[in-house]
Amino acid sequence: MTTVPIKVEVNGVEHSADIEPRLLLVHFLRETLRLTGTHIGCDTSHCGACTVVMDGRAIKSCTAFAVQANGRSITTVEGLEQDGKLHPLQDGFFQEHGLQCGYCTPGMLMTGLAFLQTNDNPTDDEIRHAISGNLCRCTGYVNIVKAYQYAAQKMREGGA
């Protein structure tokens, strides 16, 4: 088995590892780094449960090789909370009941993180468009949209 060395910054911490090139980013995060907040849902690039933010853009970590993250910066759901304080998106999902079973939630949160950084005053329609690659099978989309709006407002007001 041939391995290649990579260095990846995950949630502000630099990690070095020797990995097989075929190792998927989601498996690297969950199994090598033991960051199991990022979920594997469909494993076929459809559901978005595995969404992470790489260099500012939300991507499906089941559809990227870990070696592609070499030298890049990744944020996972574990990186949202800062100093014991929930991120406005996490707070929004809590306040607006944006989850039921919670399986899609890490992906929904990470899509939201990248999206609200480019649009901090979205319409409901823009939010629905933004989450069109994230499936919620509890059909909680209405409250997820509300949660995004809650977070967007908090972030505009400068609340942490």
Added chain:
Amino acid sequence: MIPRSFEYFSPQTLDEAIALLQKLGPEAKLLSGGQSLIPMMKLRLVSPAHIVDINRIPDLDYISERDGHLKIGALAREHQIESSETVKTKFPILADTAKVIADPLVRSQATVCGNLAHGDPANDHPATMLALGATVVATGPNGQREIAIEDFFPGLFTTALEPEEILTEIRIPFPPPKSGGAYLKLERKVGDFATAGVAVQITLDDSGACSRAGIGLTNVGMTPIKARQTEAFLAGKKLDESVVQQAAELAASESQPMDDIRGSAEYKRDLVRVLTTRALTRALDRAKGAA
């Protein structure tokens, strides 16, 4: 799902990448956005022995206006098309297309050039590029060559690229004044391939008649289809209701759909008719200056 093992290369220059393709031979596969390749590798539909990852090659992620053309580099991602002002104002057909490809997360990674180089008749950009009369630039050991988009798709999942060539740029001529285009696709759900898709790009002359029409069809044949008879029929005609209807019927007759899970061939052929009517109408509105 875990792909089979492969040897990984990450060239830093285009020359290095081409030298690798020459050395490794046809068992090597290029990785750009990877949004088609990686799912296929996970399903083990393809298991390349070598992966040449071109994502580290600098300066290939451009969308620029030069020499009367819109130029799209090998690593320009779909989300860049969506946010490009030039695309929004000058190439609404291209904006139409990018926003119905897969979903926003996939479009963070997926490249426009990869959408063509994959050679999948279900992909959306081929029809749009056929309508726009684009040219692709293939770079190989002997330098660059240009390939007209209509010569680029000789067969199913096949392109005119040689194994040691890389599709490095798409060149789209800037449309003359009084041009308009539209891309319409029916998909069962976000992220699905088209049940059918129709791309239309037209230019009107001073009398308001159609001086040029380009029409491409998605996922209704073994390759992306250029609807040549429909294009020829429209040339010189004023696009009134009856002409649009006849053109739509002609486009439907040029499609070669097959029965599958997305519908019967008959249904898809009728869908081409409906989508062509709507795309022509929208293209006409845009050519006349509407948004």
